[in-house]
Amino acid sequence: MRATLLISMAAMALAVSAASGTAAPTLANPAERLRAAQSAEEQLTLRATLSTATFSRQGSVSSQVVVCRKPGYCRWEYQSPALKGMVMIEKGDAVIRLDPAGRTASVGCSHREPGTFDLLLKSYTVTAERTEPIIGRAADVLVVKHREPGRPSKKVWVDRSTGLILRSEYYDSDGKLATLSFYTDIEWNPRLDDGIFEIPDGWKKVVIEDDSGRHWEREGLSKAVAFDVREPAYLPVGFALDGFHLYRCRCGVASAHVRYVDGLNSVSVFERFTQCPGRGGGRGFGWGRGRGGRGCELLASQPGRMLVRQLGNRTFILVGDLPEAELLKIADSIK
Numbered sequence: 250m251r252a253t254l255l256i257s258m259a260a261m262a263l264a265v266s267a268a269s270g271t272a273a274p275t276l277a278n279p280a281e282r283l284r285a286a287q288s289a290e291e292q293l294t295l296r297a298t299l300s301t302a303t304f305s306r307q308g309s310v311s312s313q314v315v316v317c318r319k320p321g322y323c324r325w326e327y328q329s330p331a332l333k334g335m336v337m338i339e340k341g342d343a344v345i346r347l348d349p350a351g352r353t354a355s356v357g358c359s360h361r362e363p364g365t366f367d368l369l370l371k372s373y374t375v376t377a378e379r380t381e382p383i384i385g386r387a388a389d390v391l392v393v394k395h396r397e398p399g400r401p402s403k404k405v406w407v408d409r410s411t412g413l414i415l416r417s418e419y420y421d422s423d424g425k426l427a428t429l430s431f432y433t434d435i436e437w438n439p440r441l442d443d444g445i446f447e448i449p450d451g452w453k454k455v456v457i458e459d460d461s462g463r464h465w466e467r468e469g470l471s472k473a474v475a476f477d478v479r480e481p482a483y484l485p486v487g488f489a490l491d492g493f494h495l496y497r498c499r500c501g502v503a504s505a506h507v508r509y510v511d512g513l514n515s516v517s518v519f520e521r522f523t524q525c526p527g528r529g530g531g532r533g534f535g536w537g538r539g540r541g542g543r544g545c546e547l548l549a550s551q552p553g554r555m556l557v558r559q560l561g562n563r564t565f566i567l568v569g570d571l572p573e574a575e576l577l578k579i580a581d582s583i584k
Contacts, residue, residue, distance in 0.1 A: 280375040282407060283391050284366050289412030294319040297435040303428050317439075322446045338446050345448060354448040357457040369512020372396060372487030381406070383415040384432060393513060399572045401427075401514050421553070422570045464492040470505055476563065478505040478520060483582035485575050487511040516569035516579065523564045556580050 295318050302311040312329040325337040336347035339359060346355040378390040388406040395402065399422050406416035416431035448454060470493045471478045478493065494506040496519060504521035553570035558580050565583055567576050 279377040279391050280370060282389065283375050286407045286412050286414050287366060290318060292320055293411060293413060294438050294441065295435055296439045298433045299430060300433055301430045304426055317441055317445060319441050324445055340446055353453045353455055355455045355457055358463060365510065365512050368489055372511050373513060384434065386410065388415050401570050403513060463494065465495060467493050470495060474503045474505045479583055480507055481518060481579045481582040483578050484509055485571065488516060514570055516571065519566040521564055523559055523562050
């Protein structure tokens with residue numbers, strides 16, 4: 250969930266306040282309506298309950314989250330049994346994870362990237378499907394669909410009064426519901442004490458050095474992983490470089506992670522030395538398809554289709570919700 254909630258898109262600023270009666274402007278163009286909705290929540294003050302669910306071949310995972318938000322700050326407190334008591338706080342570019350079990354606060358960075366929405370419009374269409382009520386509020390249903398078949402899509406319910414996205418459904422390239430989030434109740438303009446966005450007194454603070462979201466320069470990442478990071482020569486139309494990242498699997502091996510995005514979908518290329526002390530040691534990779542696999546747990550933890558290629562002493566793991574033919578073309582272009 251966090252992986253999508255923290256990505257901020259450049260959008261129109263909205264002065265919205267449900268309690269004061271100030272309504273979001275009505276935009277005839279569905280694309281501009283969605284553009285405005287992407288940033289509307291950052292201008293609001295609210296306390297709400299958000300339900301989320303993720304669906305995969307391994308099953309489904311759901312959670313209920315209490316959200317407290319005001320401009321520049323947001324706090325998510327998880328209520329589901331598996332994560333109960335876990336808190337995520339966003340303050341500007343800082344992201345804080347509060348773990349009650351160890352009374353530990355882990356501090357990282359959200360690394361917001363502007364311009365993603367304009368990239369989305371190069372490959373996707375946005376249409377208005379209908380208007381229907383959500384938690385007693387009129388909402389416009391907007392559909393985001395790729396111009397080519399076999400790609401992910403998205404459907405959102407945008408509150409007509411505030412521009413807030415009240416419900417979001419993400420569908421994978423097979424048309425199956427992959428993620429779902431929706432508000433079940435919202436309190437508008439509550440009093441929110443600044444203290445709820447701070448690390449509690451007496452908690453241990455840990456700065457995340459190997460933050461997987463940190464953006465690296467290519468040269469610096471190459472030094473960190475001890476090899477020259479390669480990029481594919483071919484990318485599907487509409488995809489652009491999002492950034493270079495450092496990834497460490499549980500066995501401790503450093504991998505280069507190069508991520509590409511098209512505004513809604515993403516393609517990741519992980520590169521590491523073939524000999525890995527983790528399960529399987531990286532032997533016998535060649536080409537691989539599907540989930541699971543021999544080697545690193547990375548193969549079992551990422552969404553979408555996967556391909557694995559070995560070139561000399563390097564292993565490349567490609568992850569993306571794309572037709573297999575497209576992943577093959579990306580892989581074949583890595584030299």
